[in-house]
Amino acid sequence: MNGVFDLGGTDGLGPVVTQENEPVFRAEWEKPAFAMFASCFRAGLFNVDQFRHGIEKMDPAEYLLTNYYEHWVHTVEHYGEKSGLLDMAELEERTRFYLDNPDAPLPQREDPELLAFVDAAVKHGAPANRDSDKVAQFKVGDRVTIKADSPFGHTRRARYVRGRTGEITAAHGTYLYPDSAGNGGPDAPEHLYTVRFTNEELWGAETAEPNGVVYFDVWEPYFTLAS
């Protein structure tokens, strides 16, 4: 989908504002918001690409103005509602309860398996490479053009590379395909490559900064050989 989350090359957003010694979590609520990702992933509520797509579907004004972990809360709610796991009226009611009673305790539950999962997931992750018997159609050194059409749904084919031509600098093998997995489809593995674009190709010779390139990873269905 074409959305505001696809930020590469957007002008007018102001300076990068850094903060010295920023804490990892800037508020207590960010901790459970962060932990919901791993917990709900384990429960099968979403895969990583679906998680991203839930964020992409946020109200765009809210997306630009809210704290990052509010995006995470949004996608958990999105899939909680969609799957029928969460009753949104109950969520509203319980939110009002905690607004009126901020010190009221949370329910308590023991789950040693979840704790073990957390440590194992942090240590080993969830690899995205997938076996496939598909033969790579392209090779390092090929000049390729990214398809310019605009798909609906989740894609990693950012707008600023669409229609642009670059050179393949690495071929990585087969990986789950976000445009399928992120839209509720199967992993549907595809070959993954890294493509190098010159600044001039991306932004035009008049405005491009000198002596620079951008590298962008693309799955095979994203591009064709340059003509």
Added chain:
Amino acid sequence: MAGPTDTRLNTQEEITARVKALEAMLIEKGIMTTEAVDRLAEIYENEVGPQLGAKVVARAWSDPEFKARLLADATAACAEMDISGLQGEEMIALENTDDVHNLVVCTLCSCYPWPVLGLPPNWYKAPPYRARIVREPRKVLAEDFGFVVPDSVEIRVWDSSSELRYWVLPKRPEGTEEMGTFDLAALVTRDSMIGVGPAASPSS
């Protein structure tokens, strides 16, 4: 459902209550526990952070064979040091030299190499960096990070659009020839491994 024309943002009190209500429901559904929240926070506050990447960089600066392995397969080289995992299942380290400066971004979301850098700082996740660093990296580095990269040095921006996780092996600072890996690691900043600054100088 609220649309973009009637967006109303949550206050901190409201988002706190909202997350607590959501957490309560997920606990009751058997999906979360407060212990798991505490454990995850503990891991990324105290165990997994840029101090791990700094150890890898210091070793690469000191051990040419390790550096070669790191540049060939960062995931395997980090695993030698027991560094691995979530959001770094496949990592690629990019070497800065006198002629090439690398930096990392995720324009579509906020992908970041957690096993070596921990969780990203807020500016990395916020719109301005993601929007501008692919279009005017030299200007952003100079104006927003106070880091001037000469025009003679090529800037390579790596947009983390897949599950490969890129990070930067910064240049070893001058005047560190006699230093051991412990002291060297102290010079390796988070920003130098994102590529928005140099490693610290031993004199500063």
